Amino acid sequence: MTLRKMATPLLRHSMLRQSLARAARQSSSSSQQQSSTSRLAVAVAGGAAAAAVAYAATTVESEQASCAPSSVVSLLQEINTKLTAMQSVLGLPAERETELIMFTSESVNEGHPDKLADQVSDSIVDACFAQDPDSHVACETCTGTGFVMIFGEITTQAKFDYEAVVRETIKGIGFDHPEKGLDYKTCEVLNRLHAQSPQIGAAVKRSKDVRPEEIGAGDQGHMFGYATDETPELMPLTHSLATGLGYQLTVVRKNGTLPLLRPDGKTQVTVEYEKTGGFLKPKRVHTIVISTQHDPKYTQEQLKEDLMEHVIKPLIPAHLLDDKTIYHINPSGMFTIGGPEGDGGLTGRKIIIDTYGGWGAHGGGAFSGKDPTKVDRSAAYYCRWIAKSIVAAGLASRCIVQVSYAIGVPEPLSVFVDTYGTGRKPDPEILDIVKNNFDLRAGMLVRELDMLKPKYKKTAAYGHFGNCARPHDPDFTWEIPKKLLY
Numbered sequence: 157m158t159l160r161k162m163a164t165p166l167l168r169h170s171m172l173r174q175s176l177a178r179a180a181r182q183s184s185s186s187s188q189q190q191s192s193t194s195r196l197a198v199a200v201a202g203g204a205a206a207a208a209v210a211y212a213a214t215t216v217e218s219e220q221a222s223c224a225p226s227s228v229v230s231l232l233q234e235i236n237t238k239l240t241a242m243q244s245v246l247g248l249p250a251e252r253e254t255e256l257i258m259f260t261s262e263s264v265n266e267g268h269p270d271k272l273a274d275q276v277s278d279s280i281v282d283a284c285f286a287q288d289p290d291s292h293v294a295c296e297t298c299t300g301t302g303f304v305m306i307f308g309e310i311t312t313q314a315k316f317d318y319e320a321v322v323r324e325t326i327k328g329i330g331f332d333h334p335e336k337g338l339d340y341k342t343c344e345v346l347n348r349l350h351a352q353s354p355q356i357g358a359a360v361k362r363s364k365d366v367r368p369e370e371i372g373a374g375d376q377g378h379m380f381g382y383a384t385d386e387t388p389e390l391m392p393l394t395h396s397l398a399t400g401l402g403y404q405l406t407v408v409r410k411n412g413t414l415p416l417l418r419p420d421g422k423t424q425v426t427v428e429y430e431k432t433g434g435f436l437k438p439k440r441v442h443t444i445v446i447s448t449q450h451d452p453k454y455t456q457e458q459l460k461e462d463l464m465e466h467v468i469k470p471l472i473p474a475h476l477l478d479d480k481t482i483y484h485i486n487p488s489g490m491f492t493i494g495g496p497e498g499d500g501g502l503t504g505r506k507i508i509i510d511t512y513g514g515w516g517a518h519g520g521g522a523f524s525g526k527d528p529t530k531v532d533r534s535a536a537y538y539c540r541w542i543a544k545s546i547v548a549a550g551l552a553s554r555c556i557v558q559v560s561y562a563i564g565v566p567e568p569l570s571v572f573v574d575t576y577g578t579g580r581k582p583d584p585e586i587l588d589i590v591k592n593n594f595d596l597r598a599g600m601l602v603r604e605l606d607m608l609k610p611k612y613k614k615t616a617a618y619g620h621f622g623n624c625a626r627p628h629d630p631d632f633t634w635e636i637p638k639k640l641l642y
Contacts (some may be wrong), residue, residue, distance in 0.1 A: 170393025206596035220292035234334055252433040261394035261513025263402040266329050266451065266617035267337075267419020267494065269501025273297035274510075274616040275398040276304060277503045277525030279325040282610035285527070287314035289608040292352050292374075295525040302338070307348035308525065319345045325613070330409070330419040337420060337449070337495020372564035377462045379472075379540025381557040382516030383547040386438055389635070390544050391622035393438045394514025397425040397472060403618045403626070404467045405448055414462055418449035420494030425478075434576030435553055441472060443482040449494030450486075455582065460485045490604040510620050512535070516556050531561045531598055535568075538601040540621050541634040542594055546575075548637035551586055553578035559596055566597045589642045605633040 264271055276297040284291035291312035298305050306332055326340035333339055383390040401423040409417040424445035430437040447465055463485055504522025508514055521532025528534035539557040546555045552575035559568045573587045581589075595604060602608065611631040618626065623635055630636075 172337060181581040215573075239246060252435075254430050254432040256439070257429050257431050258393075258426055259394050259429060259514070260424060260439040260443075261392065261398045261515075262422065262445075263395075263398040263426040263509050264423075264506060265402045265405055265421035265616070267331065267406075267421065268506075269299055269420075269496045269499050270503075270505040271501075271617050272304075272326070272329060272331075272338075272496065273299055273501040274506065274524035275329065275613055276306065276322055276325050278612040278616040279321050280306060280310070281525060281527060281612045283316050283318075284310065284312045284314045285322050285608065285610040285612075287316070288312045291527055292529060293525065293527040294352065294530070295349065296503045297501075297525065298503070299338070299496040301332075301497050302342075303344040303346060304338075304496075305346035305348060307346075308350075309352040310349050311352040316349050318349070322535070331495055333499075336418050337493065337497040362381045368567060368599040369595075370604055371529070371598055371602075371603075372566050373474070373531045373535075373561035373598040374527075374563065375531060376560075376562050377521050378519040378558055379510075379521065379531060379534055379535040379539055380517045380519055381536065381541065381543040382512045382555070383540070384436065384515070384545035384554045385547055386436055386492055387622075389622040390547050392513055392515040393618070394425050394427045395515065396622060397441070398423045398513060399509075399619045399622070400471045401425070401444070401446060401467060403470045405446070405463075405572075408466050413466055415452040418451065418492075418494055420491075420498065421446070422450035423447075438476065440478055441476045441481050443484070444468060444472070445484045445487070445547045447486055447488065447491060449491050449498075451541075452490070452492045456486060456489065512621070517558070519558075524612070528602045529598070534602050534605070534607055535559055535561065535596075535598070537607070537620070537634040538594070538596065541605065541638065542590055544639040545593075545634065545640055546573075546586060549640045551575070551580050551589070551640075555579075555586075557590070561598060566599060568596045572594060589640055591642050592642070593638065607633075 173264060235333060243492050266275060268273070274297075276299075277295045281291075281296040283291045291314060292310070293312065294309045295306055296308045298307075304326065306318065306322060322345050323343075324338045326338060326343065330336070331338035331340055334342070378626065382392075384392055386393045387396050388398065402421060405417060405421050405423070406419075408414040409419070422445075424443075425441060426443040428439045428442045430439055446467070448459075448463070460483075464483070466585065468483075507518055507520070507522050510523055511518055514520050519532070519536070521530075521536070523533040526533045539559060542557045543555045546552055546557075554576045555578075556574050556576075558570070558572040560569055561571045571587065571590065573583055573590055575583055575586060579586055596600065609631070614626075614629070614631070621632075624633055
């Protein structure tokens, strides 16, 4: 390591004299012993830093860094280490370097085959809950050329036409002609649903009269929630922009602005950030990718012009775009074959798009098609509520929350909070605030967020969190921060 490189952090530490002096003045109301310690620290740190910087500067001028004596480097390393330790003991903020990073998130439209499957599965959940709030649902969907199949396990008192629900969902997405990739009128609908295993049912709810606080988790697993202050909805900017572009594609397709667009499509956004410790500050949009299904009459030139004018400009804030922003619009060229004809679809294959676009973490469990006794879904929503409440309260700039459960056990096995070093309080204190404000028992979190209602189909496209692509919806109860008492 060169002397010049070693001297750099010491130059920063020379500022410690001022910081330590302030700390000593602030502690003047404390005991005489504390004041003496602070003054001693000021003297030692100030003298050491000054001497080290002066020595390093003189040596760097007189010698080539590559020929630096090892004893000098060793001395500088020792001083730097001791000053850092002193800084930590006195509770002074650590020196953070700012770096530029790039991060990318993607999204898919409601006509993507996997999202079609998610929406069909959640349409079945809603149909069950519309009649029977005690329904137990685990409905999977797969789709391919000319067919949609629902399968899995359901125990419910609800009576409805499953095939009609499936066809109505396909119609609502916009698949109304074979040339679009699927036709709700003529496609084959297969129903392979059966009753839930009685063993699983008995583990979750041991008797009909069991109290909510005694209801066990529907499965084992670990779930995460995340929040960040980089957007008003406290979601990652990359995810919000990618999701918003996909939603805007659907808006202009359905309202007739761009009628030659078709349901299938994907979006992707790369943002350049300034990262200082755990703090993030978006600087600019680096790259935008849009691939959208379209009518064969659409020329690529006109498509690019229309998407720039009616999708990108209305959605991406102008101050984040510059003359260096890169645009890839239908980079593969023609995209007329889409939906289930272009690719097979399956419930639960877009779990990162459903959550935070790659930020935070994911426990691996999908959401769609599941009733809220499945903690894969309900606890993930609850963790988002906790993380958002922490950031909304100003306790941190970013926060991730993890919980874990065992099947049939009401209480969580573990609760974890990390604020990435952005917390106004230490993480253990924030964890105590969480435990004092939130009831994480499997049966209670379902009721606290009012989850026993038919409100899941609308979560199945454009993200379960953030409402970045939709008007405020009170059914997204986990998006309304809780006022924390601490």
